[in-house]
Amino acid sequence: MRVAYVVVSLLAALMAGFSGVVLLMRAQWIVKALEDYRVPRGWWTWLGVAKVAGAVGLVVGLAVPVIGVLAGVGLVVYFVGAAVTVARARWYAHVPFPLVYAAPVLAALVLGYAA
Template sequence: MSIAYVVVTLLAAAMAGFSAASVFLRAKWVVEPLADYGVPRSWWTLLGSAKAAGAAGLLVGLFVPVVGLLAGVGLVLYFAGAVITVIRARSYAHIPFPLVYAAPVVGALVLGA
């Protein structure tokens, strides 16, 4: 296990965890766009839980690699879905935001391979 892999995985987990906490705490800069995109309010806690589980899975993956792999794939799919949601809402200026969160996850997957 390389130092780069550990650092990038920790960064990815921290970013996903921060994103989850932002949803749980109903940060205005997160929930207003969700409402604008048409994401039902009843989904918000589930979406935050998915990100939190992904963050935890990445951390566990440092010790149990298959868990990290599955968590990383799950987070990449989650953020791909976020990009699709933003595109469907025609909020093109917001496309970079989920990509910024997905980038370290992809990096962790590549370095872990």
């Protein structure tokens, strides 16, 4: 069970970190999406930093479990909030995308609890 927890945690960290870095780099495809969802431009840097911090927290959580739990809960809340934002912008076909990022984080939390 420990191996599954480590692998899923690293996958979740990789996905969240990637998502945060492309936002911080202002990749054109993410900028277009955020504009479509009407996310204020002033929030973009903080949202990217939150995702990168969550990714780092998941990795640190492998050694310090409480940090991993806090990072995981924060990321799940973040991605559920992102899904709500997408739905409020009426881009219903895009709602699954943030949930795809939340899924491995949630799985890491469950596996961490079971381990």
